[in-house]
Amino acid sequence: xxTPNRRTRRPxxxxxxxxxxxxxxxxxxxxxxxxxxxxVPQVAERAGVNPTSVYRRWGxxxxxxxxxxxxxxxxDEPLPDTGTIVGDLQEWASIIAADxxxxxxxxxxxxxxxxxxxxxxxxxCWDVREQQAESMLGRAADRGETVPTVRQVLEHVIAPLxxxxxxxxxxxxxxxxxxxxxxxxxxxxxxxGS
Amino acid sequence: xxTPNRRTRRPxxxxxxxxxxxxxxxxxxxxxxxxxxxxVPQVAERAGVNPTSVYRRWGxxxxxxxxxxxxxxxxDEPLPDTGTIVGDLQEWASIIAADxxxxxxxxxxxxxxxxxxxxxxxxxCWDVREQQAESMLGRAADRGETVPTVRQVLEHVIAPLxxxxxxxxxxxxxxxxxxxxxxxxxxxxxxxGS
DNA sequence: TCGCTAAAGCAACGATGTTTGCTTTTCGGA
DNA sequence: TCCGAAAAGCAAACATCGTTGCTTTAGCGA
Numbered sequence: 001x002x003t004p005n006r007r008t009r010r011p012x013x014x015x016x017x018x019x020x021x022x023x024x025x026x027x028x029x030x031x032x033x034x035x036x037x038x039x040v041p042q043v044a045e046r047a048g049v050n051p052t053s054v055y056r057r058w059g060x061x062x063x064x065x066x067x068x069x070x071x072x073x074x075x076d077e078p079l080p081d082t083g084t085i086v087g088d089l090q091e092w093a094s095i096i097a098a099d100x101x102x103x104x105x106x107x108x109x110x111x112x113x114x115x116x117x118x119x120x121x122x123x124x125c126w127d128v129r130e131q132q133a134e135s136m137l138g139r140a141a142d143r144g145e146t147v148p149t150v151r152q153v154l155e156h157v158i159a160p161l162x163x164x165x166x167x168x169x170x171x172x173x174x175x176x177x178x179x180x181x182x183x184x185x186x187x188x189x190x191x192x193g194s
Numbered sequence: 195x196x197t198p199n200r201r202t203r204r205p206x207x208x209x210x211x212x213x214x215x216x217x218x219x220x221x222x223x224x225x226x227x228x229x230x231x232x233x234v235p236q237v238a239e240r241a242g243v244n245p246t247s248v249y250r251r252w253g254x255x256x257x258x259x260x261x262x263x264x265x266x267x268x269x270d271e272p273l274p275d276t277g278t279i280v281g282d283l284q285e286w287a288s289i290i291a292a293d294x295x296x297x298x299x300x301x302x303x304x305x306x307x308x309x310x311x312x313x314x315x316x317x318x319c320w321d322v323r324e325q326q327a328e329s330m331l332g333r334a335a336d337r338g339e340t341v342p343t344v345r346q347v348l349e350h351v352i353a354p355l356x357x358x359x360x361x362x363x364x365x366x367x368x369x370x371x372x373x374x375x376x377x378x379x380x381x382x383x384x385x386x387g388s
Numbered sequence: 389t390c391g392c393t394a395a396a397g398c399a400a401c402g403a404t405g406t407t408t409g410c411t412t413t414t415c416g417g418a
Numbered sequence: 419t420c421c422g423a424a425a426a427g428c429a430a431a432c433a434t435c436g437t438t439g440c441t442t443t444a445g446c447g448a
Contacts, residue, residue, distance in 0.1 A: 013444075013445065014395075014396070014443080014444065014445075015394085015395065015396085015445085018395085018396075039434080039435075040435075040436080041434075041435070041436090049396080049397090050396065050397050050398070051435090051436085052396075052397070052398080052436095052437085052438090053395075053396050053397075055436065055437080056395080056396085057395085057396095060436095110307060110308060112361065113304060113307045113308075113360050113361065114304065114307075114308060123361070123362075126361075126363075151372075152376055155350070155354045155372075155373060155376070156349075156350045156354065156376060159353055159354040159357040159358070160349045160350065160353040160354065160357070162357055162361070163353040163354070163356055163357040163360075164353070166307050166357075166360060167306065167307065167317070167320075167356070168317075169320075178345075178349075179349060182346055182349070182350060182380050185379070185380040186376050186379045186380055207414075207415065208413080208414065208415075208425075208426070209415085209424085209425065209426085212425085212426070233404080233405070234405075234406080235404075235405065235406095243426080243427090244426065244427050244428070245405085245406085246406095246407085246408090246426075246427070246428080247425075247426050247427075249405095249406070249407075250425080250426085251425085251426095254406095255405095
């Protein structure tokens, strides 16, 4: 088969340049607080690109926004490594909380929610979080600590954090740490023979 | 002061009729699966009302949708009363899961997320859930059961459920029950002297 | 280097959403 | 019953978005 996967058929110079310009333009507009009403023509003008090109490549502003969003939201920060699972999870939760409460992130999250119509399946964001959780929990388990499952961490730390941000509820360090305390409480069980 | 609170200045006949018609129209359109693209002119036509009236009263389709959403999302179902906290929470979680995964609800939730720009503070939805949780936990505590806190139930059952729906992840009974199991595990502690 | 073709650019059009100034209706108090 | 004013209706202008047919540019393989 010499049929490249579409979308990779001509990745060279100009296409790449247009994509970069468009991505940058979206980033700028979002950062400038044009929170809502980021439109295709706006992005195109800022990028110095013809609107038609954007329409043909991405189809709609939502698709574009959510593509950029995924890229922006999965830029990985260094993982904490404090020596204990409590420390790791609390620092991790704090970092995430601080990150996703930034105005630009909120715009992206909103865009993701708006665009997730008829797009089944998970988005890469959660995969990243899952890998991070796996990594920290794995290390802790190796140290002999009692740890919750990856699923529990995702459902009871990550999900509530994003829920709060998306619905405009308060999110701060205290809140994040509470979540971690809760999830750690889940993994403390009465030993069978005690 | 004879300055009524605005929005209540002339609640009589016609205004009320227009509001009712518009609310009904939004409900119909959303129910019919016009998932996206519910526009002001559409709503106005269906309601037999002039678009201008809608624009002047609500300003935008998002504001209108989220106003209707709050009304729709806080309609309370009867609370389960199975005799145990496990049973109550599991049934409750199932009911909520079934409710918010209906296509119309998703539209409303999306609208809430979209409209929650610059509207600080909680929306009435969470208040309802909080009261429901309080009620069930209170009954269980009276029976002498060990129960999690209201906050824990909200953060670790409600929040993940809504998170999943809003981001298009799977939600079913199993998932809901898992959450309940987890939150109950939080309240099980090793007795001090064991 | 040449040629094929994917992708970008251009321009014009059609459709819709939104705003605005003005008129008409009708609520609610005097 | 009458009057002032709030809210609804109407119509037309306005702004923008999104689409489409065609042309032009420029990767990339032969």
